[in-house]
Amino acid sequence: MIGGRGMCHRRSAPMRSRRQEVTLVVQEMHFETIAAIATPPGEGAIGIVRISGPEALSVAERVVRSKRRLSDVPSHTLVYGKVVDEHERILDDVLVGVMRAPRTYTGEDLIEINCHGGPVILQRVLERVLQAGARLAQPGEFTKRAFLNGKMDLAQAEAVIDMVRAKSPKGLEIAALQLEGKLSEVVRTQREAILDLLTHIQAVIDYPEEGLVDIAPEEVGARLAEISKELQRLLAGADAGRIYREGIRVAIVGKPNVGKSSLLNAILQEDRAIVTPIAGTTRDLIEERALLGGIPFTLTDTAGIRVTDDPVEMIGVERTRKAIEGADLIFLVVSGAEPLDSDDEAVIQQVREAGAAARVLVVVNKADLPPALDREGLAKAAGEWPCVWVSAVTGMGLDHLEELASKEVLGEAGAQDAILLTRARHKAALEEALAALKEAQATITEGLPLDLVSVDLQAALEALGQVTGESVSEEVVARIFAQFCVGK
Ligand SMILES: Nc1nc2c(ncn2[C@@H]2O[C@H](COP(=O)(O)OP(=O)(O)OP(=O)(O)O)[C@@H](O)[C@H]2O)c(=O)[nH]1
Ligand SMILES: [Mg+2]
Structure with a gap:
């Protein structure tokens, strides 16, 4: 055990909350050496078995035969060798990456055995490594260690998974900025501004005899307004950020035969x-995925909605209803080549009921045929929903439909260029902080004593600390890393 490796020396906040204490207890425990296959299952040019922890080097030495001893080479060296089984028979020719703490992904000694990329090879090499003293890593455990060892904060760790799972180039761009620490930087700056204010207020309250420069309530109010403005700016991009990260679910619905x-x-x-x-x-x-206007869409074609006795069709119609309920956006398709009938009206009714949470675009299809749809009747039935005429056969109007769909989901938020917020967790934390700051401002406006303000400022600090992980429960940390794959 190399002293203090498992400890965390992350930025120490002057005021440590109870929840932080819980995290720190975990941070100070001794870490076992963990191992996992880090590459996806299946065949590939290479596959990697990763080992991290205080015993990583000695575990690797027990299974790898090489000219140069792994523990003798300098850090960040690639060593050629062979992995052998219990009887010294060769399992694979490998390249072993030796990276010593603390300049590694996890902050611990880290070994990466580059094997030939076959599932049986990787499984056997992993088995050998486990026999040699490592234990199988849990999902996300390598990144969790990076977090606990202070290599990255919680928002950055979340960005790692967002990068791996990015569904669009824009989503990747936002995640990369977050991994770089851009979101954390903005949040920390505001956190520090609150902390400054809080320290000042408390000093004035606690040591009145020191003759500290008093802080005027108006001054506190002005500074709080500034901080709130910054947080609001971040929140303004949150919806767009979530859309680029998670994508949009579109249900294509309508009566039978309209061209869904x-x-x-x-x-x-x-x-x-x-x-x-x-x-x-x-x-x-x-269900299929498509990138429209840079936004990841999941499109679901559904069974046409109508009253039917056919048991198979009935199940299909029921599934359509579920798809409507789960959609963020609905393409309600009607045919422009026939008048609106009671079947269309039934679909409109169903969308109004089941899809109340979603946005709706009325897609008038078959625009290549002579129009027979009563535009006024449609406008009346559609109400506030925008309509777009297209032809699925000639492709007419599809560009407009895609443009309208992006606009419909992004709304005003689309205008934001530097979106940093993508997760509901971060959004909730910022909203909580903002609410606390508002309380503080109300206290000032009412002319109440400043020590009441400090309670709200504490709450705002805590809330912001949840984003970067300075004040977050072990349960939340566990939940975040459980989303990762094994080996990451
Ligand atoms: N002229 C013309 N015909 C179309 C257009 N879109 C679809 N059709 C025709 O309309 C018929 C029905 O098309 P589908 O796409 O199967 O319709 P649907 O809404 O999926 O029908 P169900 O699955 O039965 O609910 C087919 O014969 C298509 O070729 C269009 O834009 N123009
Ligand atoms: Mg169909």
């Missing part, structure tokens, strides 16, 4: 769903 499946195929530019002139062709949900 044709629309899905046209957007994907491939023959994904079966299209026929027979009403009731699509029976099950068909």
